[in-house]
Amino acid sequence: MTDSPKTKLHGGGGSGFGSIGEDVLESILRRLPAATFASAACVSRSWHRVCRRILSRPKLASALSLNPCAQNALQEVVDKVLSEPICPHFAIVNVGNNVNMTDALQYIGRKLGAGTPIVISADSGIIGVDALINQVKEVEGGIDVGSYNSEDSDNAEQGIVLTVGFVPGLKVDVVPLLHLVEVNEDTLMVDKFITDITEYSVAMSGCSTPVGVIMFGDGVAEIKSAAEKLDYAMPLETAIVGDEKGNFEYRSADNSRYVPAIGLQDYTASAIALVFAKDRHKCPGLGDIKFHVALSDGLSTIGPRHRAASVKVDDCCTLLTARREGQEEILDGEGILNDIRDELENRVEYPDVYIGVTKRRVYKVGAEKAKSMSFLSFHGVMGGVEYLRVEGSGIESGDNFQFYYSDPAAALASCHKVSARMRSLNPGSDSDCSDKVGNIVASVGKSWVFGGFIFSSFGRGESFFNDFNVDSSPFVENFPGVPVAGIFCGGEIGRCSPSLCVQDSEEGTSVRRVCHVYSTVYLLMSYTQAPPGAAVTS
Known part of the structure; x- marks a missing residue:
């Protein structure tokens, strides 16, 4: 009884x-x-x-501090996040470029306990709820952003956002993407990375499909191809988001699961994935946690399409010539750029210009049968005379590409569309409620959004929109009071959930996009209660 x-x-x-x-x-x-x-x-x-x-429902606790003393800022966010009941299942720490990540990792690790997986990343800016005034702030900082005149700019590099998650019914751990360095070999172990993720999911849930993956790259190795292969390997119901280029440190719950015991000194981690898998031992009274991804695009197309003619890689850049669509003449770099210079002149002042390359490649993981898939991949335009010079590698002769430019008007319109799509999942403020624990949650049909993460391009923010907090506004407007945290990063990773997709790719639905530029990726975490009568056991 x-x-x-x-x-x-x-x-x-x-x-x-x-x-x-x-x-x-x-x-x-x-x-x-x-x-x-x-x-x-x-x-x-x-x-x-x-x-x-x-603690019968999932919970996200997050806090931001801009205290100019890094140690005091760290203390403030820890005190705020741990001021209420929570059982830490994972932690994400976003810091300014001058914060000592090793010290922060050790300090937070002691506070949360030895078994909590932790990711700490240094990026070009942070987004979070200020621990002192309880308001969402977007703070750009670091050398990549350039001139930022906000009153918070002096503190941006010392800023810290700590987010701790309690996700009953899920298991969480950090899986590294190992980089093998030997005398005659320099290889990203992408297949092992994907296999480690699926094997962890199988071990925790009995299913090879995780609920979600949050990636963080180190900005040194080019992990675009790894993210694309992960997108290929994972079904669409697995949410994939993250930061392609940053700095990180991490702690796994069981690092021995992923790092080989022999030749340990030959490995580094070029990226990591915070993996969320269902718990096969979940209590029958618990509901389900789902991840939803939305994307606000910030690019517009310009000029005719081209097809790459000759391609060569030179010091992490690609040099190419191309043919204009429907023509046989091979154009050099200057000839290619002439197609867009006049059009750009009357559009946006000093835009960043990219080529979006449609790459059809053959993929396989391990011994499975190879399959082909097309991705739209962006490369920044660096200039060109004899050749068009673009950032990165992976372009092949015969690939089609289109020019894109950073467009604040398009980005703002896209933010509005994302907000409307989120609003369609949240019928209105009348559905906002407070649970027995006192957590603020927003109703999404029969579910509640209990938290979210934002990954925004460092090129966006106030300087891009000439307005404050635009990138965070779709989430804040639709889910007021719900914890949210994020970063301004050097390359956004994300594939949009079908329910939150605001537009189809211009290349067609068969072309995937997982790595973006001048975009904002939103991850919403929702919880659906168990059916009536299913009680959580003691």
Whole structure:
């Protein structure tokens, strides 16, 4: 026979709580900081049951600090995030470029416990809820962004955002993309990376398909091809988001699972993936967590299409000549650029220009049968006279490409479309509610959005839109009070969920896009309650 809410408890010993009802006890326990709450859960079976009820739903706790002292900023976000009950299943830390990531990783690791997987990344700016004033801020910083005149610019490089997640029903760990360095070989171990992700998912859930993957690249190795291969290997229901170029450190729950025991000194991690897999031992009373991805594009097309004629790689750049679509004449770099210079002159002042290359490639992982797939891949235009010079590699003769330019008007319109799409999932503010734990959640049909992450191009922000907090506005407007965190990064990774897709690729639905430029990728995390009558066991 279970205790009723008014049943007197006897597990408190001499603490003075032995004669209070469960409803009063719950009211007290839910106000405790995380560490004290964890201790209270061990007092007795009755207290443990109440604590489980308090943390019966997933929760994201996040805080941003712009304290000019990095250590004080770190203390502020930790104190804020752990000021309420939460059981850390993972942590993501986004910091300014001058924060010592190793020190921050060690400090947060001690606070969260040895078994919590942690990712810490240094990027070109941070997005989060200020720990002091409880408002969402977008703070651009670092040398990549250039001139930023916000009053927060002096503190941007010291800024810290800490996000801790409690996701019952999921298992989480960090999987590295290893980079093998030997005398005659320099290889990204992409197949092993994908196999490690699927094997982790199988071990945790019995299914090779994880719920979601958040990637972080190191900005040194070009991981675009790895992200595309991961996109190829994972079904569309697996959310994939992240940052292609940044700096990171990490801690896995079990790093021995992924790093070979022999020749350890020959390996580095060029990227990592925070992998979310279903828990095969999930309690029957728990609901389901789902990930949803939306994309705000910031590019517009310009000029005719071209087909690459000759291609060669020179010091991490690609040099090419091309034919204009429908013509046989081979154009040099200057001839190719002449097609777009006049059109750009009357459009946007000082835009960044890219070529979007349609690459049809053959992919396979391990011994599986090879399949072909087409991706749209962006390369920044660096100039050209004899050859068109673009950033990166991976372009082949015969690939088609189109010119794109950064367009604030298109980006703003895309933000509005994303907001409207999110609004279609959230019928209105009347559906906003507060659960028994006091967490603010927003209704999405029969679900609740309990948190989100934003990955925005460092080229966007206030300087791009001439306005504040545009990139975060679709999430904030539709889910006010729901925790959100993010970064301004050097290359956005994301594939849009069908329910949140605002437009199809101009190349057609058969062409995939997973790596972006001048975009903002949104990850929404929602929770659907279990059917009535399914109770969470003690």
